[in-house]
Amino acid sequence: MTGESTMAAALNAALHDALAEDDDVVLLGEDIGTLGGVFRVTDGLLQEFGPARVIDSPLAEAGIVGTAVGMAYRGLRPVCEIQFDGFVHPALDQIIAQLSRLHYRTGGVVRMPLTIRVPCGGGIGAVEHHSESPEAYFAHTPGLRVVTAADPQDACSTLRAAIACDDPVLFLEPKRRYWTKAEVDTGARADLVSARVLRPGRDATLVAYGSMVTTALEAATAAEDDGIDLEVIDLRSLSPIDRETVAASVRRTGRLVVTHEAQASVSVSAEVITAVVEDCFEQLEAPPERVTGYDTPYPPSALEDAFLPGLDRILDAVDRTLGRRSSREVA
Amino acid sequence: MSTTMSAPDHHLVEGLDQPLQVLAEDGTRHADAVLDPHLGDVDEALLTDLFVDMSVLRALDDEAVALQRKGELGLWPPLRGQEAAQIGLGRTLPATDFLFTSYRENGLAWCRGVTPQEMLAVWRGTALSGWDPYQRHMATPQVIIAAQTLHAVGYAMATRAQGGSEIAVACFGDGALSQGDLHEAMVFAASFGAPVLFFCQNNQYAISEPVTVQSPVPIALRPTGFGIPVLRVDGNDVLAVRAASRLAAQRIRSGEGPVFLEAVTYRLGPHTTSDDPTRYRDEEELARWRRRCPVLRLQRHLEQLGAPVDSLREEVTIRADAATAGLRAAIDQLAPPAPDSLFEHVYTTEDTALSRQREQWRAFEASLAPEKPEQSPGSPS
Numbered sequence: 001m002t003g004e005s006t007m008a009a010a011l012n013a014a015l016h017d018a019l020a021e022d023d024d025v026v027l028l029g030e031d032i033g034t035l036g037g038v039f040r041v042t043d044g045l046l047q048e049f050g051p052a053r054v055i056d057s058p059l060a061e062a063g064i065v066g067t068a069v070g071m072a073y074r075g076l077r078p079v080c081e082i083q084f085d086g087f088v089h090p091a092l093d094q095i096i097a098q099l100s101r102l103h104y105r106t107g108g109v110v111r112m113p114l115t116i117r118v119p120c121g122g123g124i125g126a127v128e129h130h131s132e133s134p135e136a137y138f139a140h141t142p143g144l145r146v147v148t149a150a151d152p153q154d155a156c157s158t159l160r161a162a163i164a165c166d167d168p169v170l171f172l173e174p175k176r177r178y179w180t181k182a183e184v185d186t187g188a189r190a191d192l193v194s195a196r197v198l199r200p201g202r203d204a205t206l207v208a209y210g211s212m213v214t215t216a217l218e219a220a221t222a223a224e225d226d227g228i229d230l231e232v233i234d235l236r237s238l239s240p241i242d243r244e245t246v247a248a249s250v251r252r253t254g255r256l257v258v259t260h261e262a263q264a265s266v267s268v269s270a271e272v273i274t275a276v277v278e279d280c281f282e283q284l285e286a287p288p289e290r291v292t293g294y295d296t297p298y299p300p301s302a303l304e305d306a307f308l309p310g311l312d313r314i315l316d317a318v319d320r321t322l323g324r325r326s327s328r329e330v331a
Numbered sequence: 332m333s334t335t336m337s338a339p340d341h342h343l344v345e346g347l348d349q350p351l352q353v354l355a356e357d358g359t360r361h362a363d364a365v366l367d368p369h370l371g372d373v374d375e376a377l378l379t380d381l382f383v384d385m386s387v388l389r390a391l392d393d394e395a396v397a398l399q400r401k402g403e404l405g406l407w408p409p410l411r412g413q414e415a416a417q418i419g420l421g422r423t424l425p426a427t428d429f430l431f432t433s434y435r436e437n438g439l440a441w442c443r444g445v446t447p448q449e450m451l452a453v454w455r456g457t458a459l460s461g462w463d464p465y466q467r468h469m470a471t472p473q474v475i476i477a478a479q480t481l482h483a484v485g486y487a488m489a490t491r492a493q494g495g496s497e498i499a500v501a502c503f504g505d506g507a508l509s510q511g512d513l514h515e516a517m518v519f520a521a522s523f524g525a526p527v528l529f530f531c532q533n534n535q536y537a538i539s540e541p542v543t544v545q546s547p548v549p550i551a552l553r554p555t556g557f558g559i560p561v562l563r564v565d566g567n568d569v570l571a572v573r574a575a576s577r578l579a580a581q582r583i584r585s586g587e588g589p590v591f592l593e594a595v596t597y598r599l600g601p602h603t604t605s606d607d608p609t610r611y612r613d614e615e616e617l618a619r620w621r622r623r624c625p626v627l628r629l630q631r632h633l634e635q636l637g638a639p640v641d642s643l644r645e646e647v648t649i650r651a652d653a654a655t656a657g658l659r660a661a662i663d664q665l666a667p668p669a670p671d672s673l674f675e676h677v678y679t680t681e682d683t684a685l686s687r688q689r690e691q692w693r694a695f696e697a698s699l700a701p702e703k704p705e706q707s708p709g710s711p712s
Binding site: 026052055057058060062063065066067068069070071072073074075076078090093094097098101102103104105106107108109110111142143145165166167193240241243244 | 429431458459460463464465470471475478480481482483484485486487488489490492493495499511512515516518519522523675676677678679680682683684685
């Protein structure tokens with residue numbers, strides 16, 4: 001099927017097709033049935049596939065992931081929905097200490113083809129615990145794949161790849177892009193590893209993922225006005241990281257800016273920059289830069305514009321890496 | 332303000348005032364209206380088998396403790412005192428029912444045909460799990476308290492969705508009653524009517540914390556709040572555990588939803604070979620529970636039936652010697668795995684970042700190897 005679709009509708013189509021094609025796929029989460037999910041990503045699926053396949057669960061995150069682990073043990077391919085990013089933390093033990101290491105622990109005997117969908121990130125004016133960016137906690141966990149998507153097409157094709165994968169996958173959905181519209185081919189497939197070069201450029205490499213890809217592309221368009229040609233990479237997979245694609249780009253441009261919503265310290269940007277320093281330090285013309293959320297708890301929503309990286313902060317960092325006048329030189 | 336509060340719901344619990352029992356401490360068989368209908372097949376041959384099983388299991392457990400003391404195992408969690416609970420369940424359920432256990436259920440593993448090598452691998456540190464869960468119908472031992480109870484419920488839900496007739500069993504101790512995962516497991520099991528048996532071996536202690544620290548009310552009352560019926564039995568009475576396991580499994584298999592079975596027992600030894608129970612238990616308590624020994628109790632019952640106990644004890648000695656010799660022999664076969672297996676099975680497919688680390692490891696290892704002296708032609712080799 002091809003047509004214009006929001007990211008939420010594209011995700012819905014991916015879930016629909018996965019349910020239709022494989023009887024072992026089951027959905028599990030709070031409010032995903034009758035309500036169709038708080039973001040309506042599961043809208044209509046209960047009606048079509050019934051309560052044995054689309055399971056409205058009790059309000060218990062460890063319960064959702066833990067029972068899904070048991071279902072995967074028995075051969076199902078559960079797709080869990082955690083209602084908001086801040087609510088994934090009650091399920092940390094089940095994800096980190098159980099799900100992610102069962103394949104390793106059993107010497108490869110037990111497979112955990114389990115997908116955990118988590119609406120992620122800020123920018124929608126939500127209350128506390130509804131705008132977190134917990135990806136680094138999970139990207140630090142061996143055995144778990146952590147992926148995200150930036151646009152409707154990638155959301156659809158990456159979610160299908162996640163459900164098809166025999167490893168556990170944490171799938172982060174950038175909630176402020178749920179209503180972005182674009183052409184979607186629901187038959188297209190992505191892999192769960194490769195970064196995408198979305199815009200070739202010669203002056204600096206700008207790496208982003210999830211919600212920040214749109215902002216990065218806008219920054220690249222704005223930079224053009226100043227005669228700066230930015231290469232934009234959508235990382236897509238946060239664990240493992242496609243360091244080859246990033247390094248190949250930096251070898252061409254000599255400069256690197258990484259941006260994400262999550263706090264800076266011990267983050268995905270720290271890993272990307274380390275990878276580049278290890279792989280192509282000698283091709284770097286300037287210190288790598290990163291533009292991220294600050295190392296504070298997520299602030300009240302009235303302050304989220306100050307917390308979240310925007311176009312101007314990215315361009316400011318681009319200026320620094322190019323040796324141009326930046327905010328840090330203002331007296 | 333005055334309110335009237337109703338008493339906790341007791342009607343879902345059988346055995347609340349006194350754990351259900353059919354074998355008294357002195358081995359006397361007495362009637363129990365709940366359990367007796369499920370003991371119709373018990374004859375001397377079965378009692379003999381159970382006695383031999385429990386005795387051999389005790390010897391195996393003691394041998395594993397000895398192996399740890401000799402430095403052959405890093406750790407061992409003794410089950411001495413809990414033989415009736417584990418043999419009672421393990422020899423009653425069909426081998427296809429799937430067990431999700433904690434780390435003290437080596438008696439259940441033994442009932443499932445787990446070999447000595449498989450059983451000791453975790454405790455010797457040569458594997459994270461010693462057996463194939465699908466072959467043994469038993470998941471790999473769980474160290475984090477209560478985490479496996481959710482897996483059992485999910486497995487049970489999937490079994491029903493796929494039309495299977497087996498049940499899942501979540502095995503845990505009294506300490507698990509304090510963990511959130513067990514409560515979420517009971518919520519899910521009750522909400523979805525999952526075919527799961529919650530099997531609690533209440534051995535009175537979570538390491539050093541007595542069960543009274545876990546709960547001011549009998550723990551058997553907890554599941555009733557979820558609407559889950561409870562059977563509370565004397566866990567040192569192998570026949571009581573057998574009958575209750577049967578009754579529970581029958582009810583679960585017939586589609587009536589989960590059952591909670593509390594086996595009231597006692598861990599006679601330490602929590603693991605690392606702790607000292609004399610710091611938290613007194614001699615009087617220990618002596619009281621020694622008198623309730625599950626193995627001795629069955630032996631007394633057999634004596635009362637006029638069974639040839641002396642020759643049985645000889646058979647036990649022979650079988651126990653063979654089993655413990657098997658454990659000792661297993662040690663020699665438990666070599667450390669190949670070092671670069673460290674990198675295997677993290678993902679189901681090759682991961683380039685991990686492959687890179689494996690290559691780095693190999694290069695480093697190779698760099699440590701002594702350089703071979705160059706040999707000139709004709710020099711002695």
